[in-house]
Amino acid sequence: MMDTLNSVLAPSSLARLRRLLDGVQRVAIFCHARPDGDAIGSSLGLANLLVAQGCTVMCVAPNLAPEHIAWPEGHEWLYCYESESADVRAFLPTCELFFCLDFNNLARLDEPLMLYLETLPQPRVMIDHHPYPDLDFDLLFSMPEASSTCELLTELILRFWGREALTKRVATPLYMGLMTDTGSFSYSCSRGRTFEIAGILVDQGVDVPNIQSHVYNSRSFDSVMLQSFLLLRKTNFFAGKRVALIKLSQATQNEYYYQPGDSEGLVNLPLSIAEVEISILLTERVNGTVRVSVRSTRAHTINHLMSRYFNGGGHPQAAGGTLRMSMHQAINFTQEIFEQFLSPKQLVVEEGRGE
Numbered sequence: 585m586m587d588t589l590n591s592v593l594a595p596s597s598l599a600r601l602r603r604l605l606d607g608v609q610r611v612a613i614f615c616h617a618r619p620d621g622d623a624i625g626s627s628l629g630l631a632n633l634l635v636a637q638g639c640t641v642m643c644v645a646p647n648l649a650p651e652h653i654a655w656p657e658g659h660e661w662l663y664c665y666e667s668e669s670a671d672v673r674a675f676l677p678t679c680e681l682f683f684c685l686d687f688n689n690l691a692r693l694d695e696p697l698m699l700y701l702e703t704l705p706q707p708r709v710m711i712d713h714h715p716y717p718d719l720d721f722d723l724l725f726s727m728p729e730a731s732s733t734c735e736l737l738t739e740l741i742l743r744f745w746g747r748e749a750l751t752k753r754v755a756t757p758l759y760m761g762l763m764t765d766t767g768s769f770s771y772s773c774s775r776g777r778t779f780e781i782a783g784i785l786v787d788q789g790v791d792v793p794n795i796q797s798h799v800y801n802s803r804s805f806d807s808v809m810l811q812s813f814l815l816l817r818k819t820n821f822f823a824g825k826r827v828a829l830i831k832l833s834q835a836t837q838n839e840y841y842y843q844p845g846d847s848e849g850l851v852n853l854p855l856s857i858a859e860v861e862i863s864i865l866l867t868e869r870v871n872g873t874v875r876v877s878v879r880s881t882r883a884h885t886i887n888h889l890m891s892r893y894f895n896g897g898g899h900p901q902a903a904g905g906t907l908r909m910s911m912h913q914a915i916n917f918t919q920e921i922f923e924q925f926l927s928p929k930q931l932v933v934e935e936g937r938g939e
């Protein structure tokens with residue numbers, strides 16, 4: 585596994601990064617739409633490091649980052665393109681370098697930001713752990729074996745800047761992303777190295793209980809009530825309880841004052857039921873599409889199914905997609921696909937490109 589890391593962080597790539605960073609003063613860091621702990625954690629980790637090196641940095645997320653992950657130091661550099669596009673558009677053309685963290689295809693930025701970014705000439709450095717990276721970057725650090733972008737970024741920092749650059753300000757958001765992308769070290773961490781990296785971050789001074797409490801014990805009353813309501817009233821079980829399907833309609837979102845991030849972790853809950861092997865969350869969007877999020881036990885690989893039938897992709901046991909149909913149609917379609925997927929005569933699912 586060290587060999588994989590050595591080829592990802594090959595001397596030629598590190599030399600290229602050194603040339604790209606040479607004399608750079610202004611940097612923008614992008615993360616994917618509907619940012620999660622790993623997206624925001626890696627962005628703020630790198631931002632804190634570059635600011636300590638004397639750079640001016642803006643972190644750009646396509647949509648608002650939920651509060652439970654947007655708290656680490658440096659969060660004042662975080663901008664949301666949806667609501668602050670004027671500030672973002674004023675800053676980006678003045679930059680010399682762009683970093684793209686926790687995504688590997690510009691489409692993950694959502695259309696308005698993607699289309700704008702495509703008009704800008706700045707070189708793009710990608711650091712990510714999703715499979716099947718797009719090659720439309722000037723420099724790629726891609727490692728699907730890494731638990732999280734935060735893990736890979738920590739490796740890069742250790743090799744490129746050295747351990748002294750890993751201050752508490754840098755290490756804290758990195759630990760947050762490592763913790764959230766592994767479900768508090770319960771999945772995507774089959775390599776000892778993931779724990780070694782966590783250990784290094786802890787030794788750099790991160791306050792583990794404080795991070796845990798910010799992320800998991802700071803939910804709003806409405807979001808916990810929404811979760812309870814959805815499990816009790818809006819979840820279908822089928823294929824002999826092997827599949828759970830949670831339906832989050834616009835009406836329910838309005839009733840519970842739904843905020844982005846309120847459904848974080850929700851899709852994982854049915855998997856705590858012994859019989860459930862696949863859990864699906866359908867979220868009805870204002871634009872008339874339905875967001876599909878899926879988690880599975882290791883008995884199944886669901887990312888290829890998501891790219892084949894749901895215009896999406898992702899990791900083998902955590903993937904997502906989008907359906908352009910009504911909520912009612914999306915429920916029927918999803919149930920049909922997953923019933924077939926689990927039937928003895930399985931659907932033909934070819935290897936597809938990831939999200």
Ligand SMILES: [Mn+2]
Binds near residue numbers: 623686713765
């Ligand atoms: Mn990630």
